[in-house]
Amino acid sequence: MDKKIIFYVLTLSLVAAVGIIYSKKKPYVYLFPLKTESSVKREEDFQRKVLFYQKRLKRNPTSFQDTLALAKLYTARGKEIGLENYFKVAQSYALKSIRNFRFFNTPAYFVLADIAQAQVQFSKSIVYAQKILKEKARSPEAFLILVKGHLALGNLVEANHYADELISVMPSENAYTLRALVLSAQGRNDEARYDFDEALSAEEEEPLQASETRIMYARFYIENYYLKKGSLDSAEELLKEALIITPTSHFALGLMGDLFEKKNKYKNAVKYYKAAFKESKQLIYLMKEARVHKLMGEDAFSLALFNQTEILMKENLAKNKKLGHTDLIRLFLERGNSKDYPEAMRLAISDNKIKGNPENLILLAWALEMNNHLVEARRVVRDVLASNYRSEDIYIRAISIEEKLKNSNLAKIYRNIFLTSSI
Numbered sequence: 001m002d003k004k005i006i007f008y009v010l011t012l013s014l015v016a017a018v019g020i021i022y023s024k025k026k027p028y029v030y031l032f033p034l035k036t037e038s039s040v041k042r043e044e045d046f047q048r049k050v051l052f053y054q055k056r057l058k059r060n061p062t063s064f065q066d067t068l069a070l071a072k073l074y075t076a077r078g079k080e081i082g083l084e085n086y087f088k089v090a091q092s093y094a095l096k097s098i099r100n101f102r103f104f105n106t107p108a109y110f111v112l113a114d115i116a117q118a119q120v121q122f123s124k125s126i127v128y129a130q131k132i133l134k135e136k137a138r139s140p141e142a143f144l145i146l147v148k149g150h151l152a153l154g155n156l157v158e159a160n161h162y163a164d165e166l167i168s169v170m171p172s173e174n175a176y177t178l179r180a181l182v183l184s185a186q187g188r189n190d191e192a193r194y195d196f197d198e199a200l201s202a203e204e205e206e207p208l209q210a211s212e213t214r215i216m217y218a219r220f221y222i223e224n225y226y227l228k229k230g231s232l233d234s235a236e237e238l239l240k241e242a243l244i245i246t247p248t249s250h251f252a253l254g255l256m257g258d259l260f261e262k263k264n265k266y267k268n269a270v271k272y273y274k275a276a277f278k279e280s281k282q283l284i285y286l287m288k289e290a291r292v293h294k295l296m297g298e299d300a301f302s303l304a305l306f307n308q309t310e311i312l313m314k315e316n317l318a319k320n321k322k323l324g325h326t327d328l329i330r331l332f333l334e335r336g337n338s339k340d341y342p343e344a345m346r347l348a349i350s351d352n353k354i355k356g357n358p359e360n361l362i363l364l365a366w367a368l369e370m371n372n373h374l375v376e377a378r379r380v381v382r383d384v385l386a387s388n389y390r391s392e393d394i395y396i397r398a399i400s401i402e403e404k405l406k407n408s409n410l411a412k413i414y415r416n417i418f419l420t421s422s423i
Contacts, residue, residue: 027234028214028241032205039248046077064101064108067093071111079118082280084320087115106132106139113145120324122149122357140170147178154358156186156388173202177213184220185358187390189227192220207245214242215252222258223392226419235259250280257288266296283313287331294336306335324351329363333370341370358389365397369404377401392418 037045050073056066071093078086094111101108113128126149132142143166150159163179180195196217203210221235236259242252257272269292277285286309293302313328325347332340332347345367352364361384368377381398395418402411 028200028217028238030203030207030210030214030241030245032203032207032210034207034245042080046073049073062100064097064105067097067100068105068108068111071097071108075111075114075118078115082282084119087118091115104135106136106141110141110145113149117145117148117152119322120152121322122152125149138165138169140166140175143169144174144178147182151178151182151185152357154185154356154361154384154387154389156182160186171202173199173204173206173213174209175199176202177209177216180220181216184223185390186388189220189224196220211242211246211249211252214238214245215249215255218242218252218255218259222255222262225262226392232259232263248279250276250282250285253279254285254288257285257292261288261292261295266292283309283316284327284330286312287327287334291334303335306331324360326351326360326363329367333363333366338370341367345371345373358384358387358391358394362391362393362397365401369397369401374401374405378405 050070053066053070053073057063057070060066071090074086074090074093078084078090090111094108094115097108098105109128109132113125113132116122116125116128125145129142129145129149132139132145136142143162146162147159147166150156150162159182160179163175163182166175167179176195176199180192180199183189183192183195196213199213200217203213215238218235218238221231221238225231225235235255239252239256239259242249243256246252253272254276257269257276260266260268260272270289273285273289273292276282277289286305290302290305290309293305310328310331313331317323317325317328329344329347329351332344345364348360348364348367352360361380365377365380365384368374368380377397378401381394381401384394385398395414398414399411399418402408402414
């Protein structure tokens with residue numbers, strides 16, 4: 001009898017253990033149902049909705065609600081497929097909405113701010129956000145724009161302040177994700193990881209946000225891969241799930257390329273960079289592919305791809321004077337031809353007079369270094385570090401510059417900080 005009782009107890013324990021294992025949510029898995037829509041279907045839905053509101057406007061041309069609805073539609077679609085013309089249309093509808101209803105039309109200003117950020121005009125987006133706050137003092141939409149804008153400009157204290165405000169007003173997945181990005185940029189990695197986990201815990205049925213959270217978390221692990229064993233594996237799991245949610249996300253595909261490049265799996269990296277370019281036509285992915293071919297020892301092919309990308313980048317810049325030179329500067333430095341370095345420095349100095357964000361400043365330091373302006377390069381690096389911005393790139397520059405200045409002890413200090421940051 002005792003043996004039977006023991007057997008039953010063991011069986012029940014095993015069943016319970018199996019139940020716990022299978023009921024437990026796997027890390028990073030999105031549990032809500034996913035809608036699968038083709039790009040053709042999404043375009044048809046977009047055109048149908050546009051036609052609906054345009055018909056309404058014919059009946060009532062001064063309707064600020066219908067012009068606002070069209071502004072939102074064109075903004076969302078422009079961001080989805082990367083069409084600059086859609087932003088111009090959205091902008092005109094948003095401004096028309098404001099003309100038709102001047103006071104307390106904060107959603108229209110949010111559209112304008114959102115477009116400004118999509119066009120990398122972060123200072124302009126901050127101005128629009130401040131207009132929203134004048135009419136709605138605790139606006140989560142305004143705080144959202146202000147976090148993104150100040151983060152992009154490297155104003156990390158302001159970004160942190162508005163991220164805290166955003167979470168106090170709207171403790172959502174998006175809010176925690178944004179604060180995690182700010183904390184990560186400050187090198188506060190433990191806090192950043194905590195907020196990323198909070199974002200996943202707060203998850204709602206918002207597939208695009210769910211994908212973005214996983215993509216940002218993966219980028220955090222990729223950027224800090226050297227600090228903790230298994231970081232790249234965690235990033236890969238996050239990106240796999242993001243690509244299940246949004247299979248055509250060029251950002252996720254491009255980060256997969258970065259991940260495999262870090263793992264020295266260059267053929268896989270090339271595959272994902274090609275896929276990211278196919279989805280977005282963004283030339284940064286061609287440049288990254290060229291870099292990987294160079295790492296594979298395929299110098300002739302790499303150089304041809306770098307050269308072709310340079311031509312395409314210059315064509316884009318000729319068409320749109322508002323575009324910065326960030327990608328072109330990086331190409332000149334990545335290609336490794338000393339003849340490019342003076343031009344890289346000239347463009348980097350010019351860009352930083354307009355927009356001195358951390359990425360541009362790091363490129364400026366790199367360009368100054370490669371032109372042997374080491375003291376000036378060091379000053380730029382120290383300015384970035386003084387702003388409390390932390391990243392692998394800034395420490396690589398700091399180490400390299402100090403070594404060239406024969407300051408081996410200081411280079412060693414930077415290397416130790418770089419390799420012992422917390423994650």
